[in-house]
Amino acid sequence: MIAPATPVARAYDRWAATYDTAPNRTRDLDAEILRAHGPELRGHVVLELGGGTGKNTTWLASRASRLISLDLSPEMQALAQARVAELGLPEDRVSFLLHDLRERWPLEDESVEMVVGNLVLEHVEELAPVFREAARVLKPGGTLWVSELHPERQRRGAQAHFADAITGEVVRVPAFRHTVSEYVNAAIAAGLRVRRLGEWIEDGAEPDAPPRLFTMRAKR
Ligand SMILES: C[S@@+](CC[C@H](N)C(=O)[O-])C[C@H]1O[C@@H](n2cnc3c(N)ncnc32)[C@H](O)[C@@H]1O
Helix, strand or coil, X not given: CCCCCCHHHHHHHHXXXXXXXXXXXXXXXXXXXXXXXXXXXXXXXXEEECCCCCXXXXXXXXCCCEEEEEECCHHHHHHHHHHHHCCCCCHXXXXXXXCCCCCCCCXXXXXXXXXXXXXXXXXXXXXXXXXXXXXXXXXXXXXXXEEEECHHHHHCCCCCEEXXXXXXXXXXXXXXXXXXXXXXXXXXXXXXXXXXXXXXXXCCCCCCCCCCEEEEEEEC
């Protein structure tokens, strides 16, 4: 279950209306990298963490044998549900859960082949419980894929933010800085085997700009 309206949920409820349309290079690069370099999903049961408005959910849903998409913002998730409905997939193919991923996940042990989290761990202070839950729900041999705002960008002050659609107020969503070693060590401590790290930047970026995204693939 979800605690009613955490500050992060409230912020994303406000952002939902413009999340897909306002310019956002991090969002766009994340979509591109997942599709080009993300794990092979076909035939797998996949859990998506922080699915948001469904930018990646539709892509995951059309490849996975079953997708569970979890988020704590009702407004973001409603948009994802509408998007997935347009695909006309069988009803039991995709489930949406309103859930705070800092709480125990409502899934059985060893029940999914893949856990995918894109641009969500920035909003989670403690990484260890999240990686422990991933290790718990993954089947042996299963894959965890994480894609996040690059720690170097965070260190320079970057943080998820948006302009409120009505007031124009710039809102910075509560966020926590994580280093590469924090991600890697949280995975190792949970018993996962880190397989590949990635650092990505969009075409046309300034030559001295830091990478925009950090990705990690780990195996149970
Ligand atoms: C930047 S959006 C990313 C959405 C989507 N993954 C994407 O790449 O476009 C972050 C999402 O994570 C969700 N989120 C943040 N903290 C969360 C938490 N503790 N539990 C579940 N979802 C969370 C937010 O509600 C939001 O929808």
